[in-house]
Amino acid sequence: MKQKIIYAIFTLISVISYGQVQLYMKSDKTDYNGKEIVNLTIVLELNGNNLEQKSKIMLPDLSKFNMIGSGSFNQIVNDADTNTAIDQYITRIALEPKQKGKVRIGSVLVNVNNKIYKTEPFDIFIKDIEKKPIANLANDVYLNMEIEDREVYQDQPTIAVLRVYSKNIDNLRKVKNIRLPQQENLNVHAISLKRSDIDPSGYANMASQVLAVFMVFPNESGYVEIPSVSASVNTFSTKSKIASNKVRLNVKKLPEGSPESFKNAVGNFKVDVYCPPNEKIEAKKPVNVTVKVSGEGNLADMSLPKIEESPDYEIFAPKITTHLNPGLTGMKGEILAKYILIPKKAGELIVKTEAFAFFNPAEKEYVNLGQEKLGLTAFSHDQVLEARSTVEKVNEYTNTFLETVDSPVLKTTSFKVKEKSKFNWNVLFVNVAILIGLFIAYMLFKYWQKKQSIIKEKPIPKPLGSVAETEKKIRESLKTDISDYFAYLENLKISGDYPKFFETFDEMDTEVRNQYFQSSKEDFKVFLERQNGSSVAESYQELLQKVQIEKYSPITSEDSLNDLLKDIVKLYSLISK
Known part of the structure; x- marks a missing residue:
């Protein structure tokens, strides 16, 4: 009986040691100054081969902070006491406090083997926070750059708002010459430079006004700092320069596994290739081919898909035309790349664009659109002439005759016959009537000239005057x-x-x-x-x-x-x- 009891105890101890889960969260300290960053460390330890993490680590409510950055990694640690390997999953989060005083950080949750584990909540204390709505001072005028979403993907936009503050409302009108930030790792596009209505009850009882709204596209990952926005304050006696605060962004790296055709397009896009309809394509004659990229994202800064070269045609550099407006998730509209293409021979030819792929931040996945193709048929010069109908030939002869009238005053080109699919007898009769009328008018003018008598008057000598x-x-x-x-x-x-x-x-x-x-x-x-x-x-x-x-x-x-x-x-x- 004693052996059975000892066996059951050892079995229970082995089961407990075989599958053990530990989850805890800690901060680097408990008291912080207003300028300091709160660093949280979350550790999940799985001691056992039969333990399976069913869900990601669920963070508590962190709305009282601005998330500056986060990162995760896992490692295997050997426990010297039990001589077992423990899987550790460590997550670190950097937070910027928004308010002062005692702030409670809630529990972290995780599901392991369909069982919920959580940490105990704890409190930290934040001392006085230096408000940042104000940058530097010039004539009692302050600038502040506000960005709500500070964590974005590479080449994904975030909206920045520039405000001006002053205790004297009249000073708001003196702020001019706004210069948006310029930096190699940023692409900045203005959304609106129109001033808003003045808010008399701004921060610290100062009046405020929105000066500019612009879109920032960071083109590299990591921590990216947006430089200050500068402006000038002009008075009757002095001219001062002021600058806003700087804002730091946490730019997430795009996920791995991108297609080979992906370059830097982030958003949601569509590619079309076409040429003008009803255009007769003739070999060794130029034809217009347009590649259109439409959608919403970093349209203004991304690399456009080009038309691939081919031995069947010659292609020239395109003329780029943009039609863009600010959208909710980037620049919205279309970009047209208008190419001039010359077929080298008659027959069927396929115009192909480069393969194009983009990253959709809403779905967090890559979308590969592949190549777009346009089938064209090029005719020889003789085939184009043979394809013309009798009516088209008559119209061409009439137009040629009208164009030979060498007079810049007579608008003969307005009489030209446009090509139509059906023969229009009315147009032909009108053209013949016009020609007859012109001939009759010319003869009447000559007859009138002959009837006129020329009266010559004796010339009166006039002084020669100066040179x-x-x-x-x-x-x-x-x-x-x-x-x-x-x-x-x-x-x-x-x-x-x-x-x-x-x-x-x-x-x-x-x-x-x-x-x-x-x-x-x-x-x-x-x-x-x-x-x-x-x-x-x-x-x-x-x-x-x-x-x-x-x-x-x-x-x-x-x-x-x-x-x-x-x-x-x-x-x-x-x-x-």
Whole structure:
């Protein structure tokens, strides 16, 4: 009987020692100054092979603190008394207190083998906290940068609010020249620089006002400090510079296991590739292909997927167009990368983009979108001509005839026939009637000229005057009606006749130079600098360079030609005054 009792006791002792769980939490000390960081250490010890942790460690309510950082690791410790290996899971948390006085830190919970273990709560004492709503002082004006969410992922945004405080409300209007922080490991984008209404009951009975709201994207992990926001306080007698407080962020490293195509895109995005609809693609002729990335996140700073090179086509550097607005989780909108692509041969070709992946912080996972593909069919020049219908050929002949009328005054391009899928007899009859009407008008004008009698009056001798007056009269007689050229250039731009556009510009430039007795463009530049100043002369030189770039560009878009025409009208209107 004694042997059975001894055996049961030893069995019970072995079971107790085989499976043992210890959970405890401690702070580095109990009393803290307002500037000190509270460091908590949580230790979970599992002594036994049959113990399984069913849940993560559940933290207590830490709303009375700002979490500065946290980290976890595990280790195996040998117990010298029992000669067993103990698994230790250690978590450390750094906290910044928000209030003074006695603060209670609650229990930590964990589930091991479907049994809940918890720590005992304890109290710590926080001495007076130095309020940080105020940075430095200048003329009784203070700046404060407020960031609520100080723990984010790399390339994930956080919202910063800049406030100004002063006991004198009139001082708030004197704060100007706000400069947002600039640092290599940060990307800062302004959300709003509009001042809010003044709050008369701010901190310490001071009036406050929101000066700016901006979005901060940290592009590296670890502890990242946002530098101060500076501003100036202008008075009648002095001009002072003030700066806000600095804010420290705990930037979490992105999870491991990212796809090879992931670069730095954080948010939620979509990629599309397309070309203009109903566009006839001809071999060895340029075509526009657009890659659109839309969504919300670090759109303004991330690397965009490019179009891959291929032996089937030649591709040029894209023109980037952005349409972005601040969103709830980053910059929201779309970015368009407009490529110029030239097929090298006729036939089917596939345009592929680079593989694209992004990290979704809401789901805490990577999303691999892969490659986007666009199938195109390029036709040879003969195939494009054969595909034209009889109506399209007639319209082309009519348009060519109308364009040969060399007059900047007559808007013949407005009579051009647009391509349509069905034959429109009304358009044909209208064009024929217009041509007949123009011919009849021309004959009537000639007949009227013959009927007119020319009365010659005896000329009265006039004084010759000075050389300057004579030169002015000759210039007035040679003066060109520049508005006619502007109208003609506008018509050529709308019709898409770009070679004729640049030819007409050269003709207009020559006539304007002849008006001022300048044969070459270099002499005309010197003349403009003497008469109108160096700025007009430089604008003339820059305009000539822009014209040459657009003239010999592989493809000319209507938008770029529209900007060029605006510059031409502005400059030549000034010169011909």
